[in-house]
Amino acid sequence: MPASAIARGAATIGIGAAGGLTFFLLNLPLPWVLGSVTASALITQISPFRPALPASWRSYAMVAIGTMLGTGFTPDVIARAGTWTVSLLAMALLSLGFGLLAYIVFRRWGDMNRETALFAAMPGGLSVVTMLAEQYKTETNRVVLCHTARLVVLLISAPLLIQWISGIDLSAANRTAFETHEALDFKEHGALALVAIASWYAAKRIRFPSVMLLLPLLSSAIFHASGLVTVHVPAPLSILAQIVIGSGVGARFASYTLRQIARDGWLAALVGVVMAIGSLAAAFIVAPFAGGDVAPLFLAYLPGGAPELGVVALALMIDPAMVAVHHVLRVILIVAFLPYAAARVGGKASPPTANRG
Numbered sequence: 001m002p003a004s005a006i007a008r009g010a011a012t013i014g015i016g017a018a019g020g021l022t023f024f025l026l027n028l029p030l031p032w033v034l035g036s037v038t039a040s041a042l043i044t045q046i047s048p049f050r051p052a053l054p055a056s057w058r059s060y061a062m063v064a065i066g067t068m069l070g071t072g073f074t075p076d077v078i079a080r081a082g083t084w085t086v087s088l089l090a091m092a093l094l095s096l097g098f099g100l101l102a103y104i105v106f107r108r109w110g111d112m113n114r115e116t117a118l119f120a121a122m123p124g125g126l127s128v129v130t131m132l133a134e135q136y137k138t139e140t141n142r143v144v145l146c147h148t149a150r151l152v153v154l155l156i157s158a159p160l161l162i163q164w165i166s167g168i169d170l171s172a173a174n175r176t177a178f179e180t181h182e183a184l185d186f187k188e189h190g191a192l193a194l195v196a197i198a199s200w201y202a203a204k205r206i207r208f209p210s211v212m213l214l215l216p217l218l219s220s221a222i223f224h225a226s227g228l229v230t231v232h233v234p235a236p237l238s239i240l241a242q243i244v245i246g247s248g249v250g251a252r253f254a255s256y257t258l259r260q261i262a263r264d265g266w267l268a269a270l271v272g273v274v275m276a277i278g279s280l281a282a283a284f285i286v287a288p289f290a291g292g293d294v295a296p297l298f299l300a301y302l303p304g305g306a307p308e309l310g311v312v313a314l315a316l317m318i319d320p321a322m323v324a325v326h327h328v329l330r331v332i333l334i335v336a337f338l339p340y341a342a343a344r345v346g347g348k349a350s351p352p353t354a355n356r357g
Contacts, residue, residue: 040250070220123303
């Protein structure tokens, strides 16, 4: 890896960490994610520096987050996993509704061609959506901007709405990681580290969307569900993973001018607000039938990225295993549905259309 890429990545992490620390000291919600997003995005617009992270660094963060999500699959959680059927079905139907709504909005008011609107409307799965978008007649830059703007809205609105519906003290949640120290167990933490490293090594050799998140999640879940491992990822590594994810989201704005953000970002943000409200309403409706609480269902229904919303569930300790399963299923559905839908609305590209400025 070139030294310049490492230096740029280190500077990006430093900017994200500074934003996270500022949010933490101000007792703002999800400080390490939202603070790093804000700082990284702001620096792209007020300075010539263009934050960027080496692709491998995000992979490491994905492995850490997948491992953390897997720690939530305790034997008790596995015992009640059968009760998720109703909520999983509701999530699938809701995701379809969200996708159709966003597609109509982007086509009618976003001045997008059909392929671009379809990929921009997908309710999550940015990495796989971006990968597939490059094979079709899409303006990929606009697709990524729409997903990023919507994700930022969801990350901001999620903790605020959760505080409103559940009364969780976000300030207390911010400091929980520092006030509750899990004793270091060399045997169990060492085993968990080996599971993460082995999952990363295997994931590098498997071609499947989001495998860097899914394989560590599955491996960690198996070990925790069996009771072989009971410990969690240490708080400093958890915080670093959140900063990497947040900084990466904010860094995407380096590719856009204020004019582009104003053109597509506001519409995607508005769609995000509607989706957040729809997710909350669906959580209230489904909760009595699914036998669950509204807060985790709300997080499970939000149409954002699995790593980012998984981090929200982890930071607020809101049933991260259940939330993770819903988001993983959504990614699988997108992988199965999107190529078919793209073929129906258009076809493979000859080359992709140019991004409009």
